[in-house]
Amino acid sequence: MRNTLRRGLGVATAAVGLMLPLAVAGPAAADPDLAGLARTVTAPGVEKHLRKLQQIATANNGTRAAGTPGHAASRDYVAGVLKKAGYKVTVQAFPFDFFMELSTAALQRVSPDPRTFTPTPPDNGSLGEFATMTYSSSGDVTAPLQKVDLLLPPGPTPSSSTSGCEAADFAGFTPGNIALLQRGSCDYRVKALNAQAAGARGVIIFNEGQPGRTETNRGTLLGVGVTIPVVGASFATGEELARPASSVVRLRTETVSEARTTHNVIADSRWGDPNKVVQLGAHLDSMLAGPGINDNGSGSAAILEVAEKLAKVPFRNKLRFSFWSAEELGLLGSEYYVANLSAADKAKTKLYLNFDMVGSPNYALKIYDGDDSDATGAPAGPPGSDEIEKLFAKYFDTLRQGHVGTDFDGRSDYGPFIDAGIPAGGLFTGAEGVKTPAEQALFGGTAGVAYDSCYHQACDDINNINGKALALNTGAIATAALIYGFGRDLPGPDTRPATVTARTAAPAAHDDHTGASSR
Structure with a gap:
């Protein structure tokens, strides 16, 4: 995994420089070196977090499931990294049935x-x-x-x-x-x-x-x-x-x-407008059967590395990194979090990005279909979800990397945010579903075989990661965090003053990150 992850992440973050300067409306001189910031997100950082999660599972009967010592140790590790980096960290307790x-x-x-x-x-x-x-x-x-x-x-x-x-x-x-x-x-x-x-x-x-x-x-x-x-x-x-x-x-x-208590970990950046929250999330719990390194150590390690490396960046908008518990029992952590937000706090949450299984061994690069542009008949996300989809499509297009859509089918933590009317999007590399011949042509691997043959099993360990998929997706996560962290015009209805809208309308017409997908 290591060499593949390092090579892939190097290519991914280097290519970010081709799209980031155009992605933030406003004078270029006022913004920091976004491409340079993206390149601070490194493969060794992602590896470090994945290996720590594996070590935690190994020391706790092979699991990091909600309600077990393995999850408690995962929670403490993530919270410790975020606090040391300078985030305001909240460990949110909630009851659940174990x-x-x-x-x-x-x-x-x-x-x-x-x-x-x-x-x-x-x-x-x-x-x-x-x-x-x-x-x-x-x-x-x-x-x-x-x-x-x-x-x-x-x-x-x-x-x-x-x-x-x-x-x-x-x-x-x-x-x-x-x-x-x-x-x-x-x-x-x-x-x-x-x-x-x-x-x-x-x-x-x-x-x-x-x-x-x-x-x-x-x-x-x-x-x-x-x-x-x-x-x-x-x-x-x-x-x-x-x-x-x-x-x-x-x-x-x-x-x-029996009834038990588990915890979400929520980390807010020290900078940024608290009325414009850009939220990223991944579930931290595994199944009881195994360590859950792809599902979902991959998403957790990726956003933890992004959070750690971007902690001192003076973002225009507030970034919030979320590590959910009890997702495997029915999205319980994210449901509890959203249900306990006030109406005002929901309004402040401008978008939610979800990363669940982003390193599947027999991967496909899947972007959540925000507007049912794939015409599968699946529900579309709230207004603005289509813009998030297009941003990720532009990232992969910039790399000349194929990608496909995936439906909002309610199986991951974007669900409660969509239900609350919050624009959502994210990335996914496949679970127990079977790779198609068309996907094999785009991504390699083996058609007719599950994206992750170790899904929800004991073999979902440190060897169950495709380094290239994880690298490409980590680069996409860093890109989205930077674009939305500095963005003046976030997904959804344009709420900027009319003078600002008029001033940025012409550049926005040439902003390719809102262009059509290549799918």
Whole structure:
């Protein structure tokens, strides 16, 4: 990784000089050497942070997941670097529901015809015939299996089954039994809590059975509060368990499901207009299964290096660097942050840039599609998001480097900002999706293979980084931070005084960073 990252970042930051001078409206003499500042962002700095995150994971059972000592150590490292650099750092605590599967679950039919079903291991390995549901409690229960309002054969369309969705479904349920339920029209949590209230000692919820709803459902109970073991099963497993008129099964899970506290790290630059905040973010937490060096040590290390090297720059606008926690549990950190902003503070946040997985081994250089210009039908971002997309496109175009679009699909921390009406954008190099032949032609690598074959696995370690992708994206992050940090006209509606608008209108017409993408 090292040589590739150093060569790539050298090319990326050197090329920044071709676009930065044109990107900031106003007299050139009044602005610092932006290209020179971009070149202070170095490969050794990014490497240093990545290796530290790997060391932290190695020292903490191989993980940096929210609610674990590995995440706490990651938080302290990032906060320490930012404080030393001179930022005003806030460590924002918030509650969340923690879940960890401690061992592989067991499901056996004791009678009739004893049989042991194939489990799904807790490390996100290949799916078995059943899997522990997220936020299941622990338990080891052997008891009669009782069917609850099953729809077999399944209905013609998904969510035809209402099994377990109403307390009335459990009329006549024998307390102490294990409930057999079917996926359908209500949340798994509703089903599990209804079964628990009826006295069930365990729950098996099998998939509904229509095309696309047959494999093992690795579902979630949406939070703590279920005190019995709950597993999801394939349709075939459920159908087999339902076949005998009566049977006895054993169900065992071993988990931790409890309320915990975790932290976001927020760092504000000492300079800049507090009424014009340019916010950059990356999630710092990994999955429990691994160290999360690409997902998302890559984004965290990149913005940390940019923040550290630009700490003493007297920006016109205030820069805010954000390191989110509990993203892997559903964007919890960024949701908490945005939900607790006042209306005034939301108005001061002029844009949000998100960097989640920017060094995937079999990468594609993907820019979030701010206006659905790719015509995929995905939601566009708030006004101004298209301008952010074009800035990143211009950066890659300046390098004569191909790029493609990626949708705002709600899977990363831009989501809460978009929902709040804040212009957003960012970069992504792919996760479990499969690289296309067209992308292979643009970026190299291997078509038909996942962008990151170690996604959410233990092998997402320091060797799971493509140095060139990380270098190009780090250069783009530095470029965006400088352009927006000094920019007089930020994305979104132009709120400058009319005299300023008129004075800068002519130069802006030749400002290529707002031009069309090459895609």
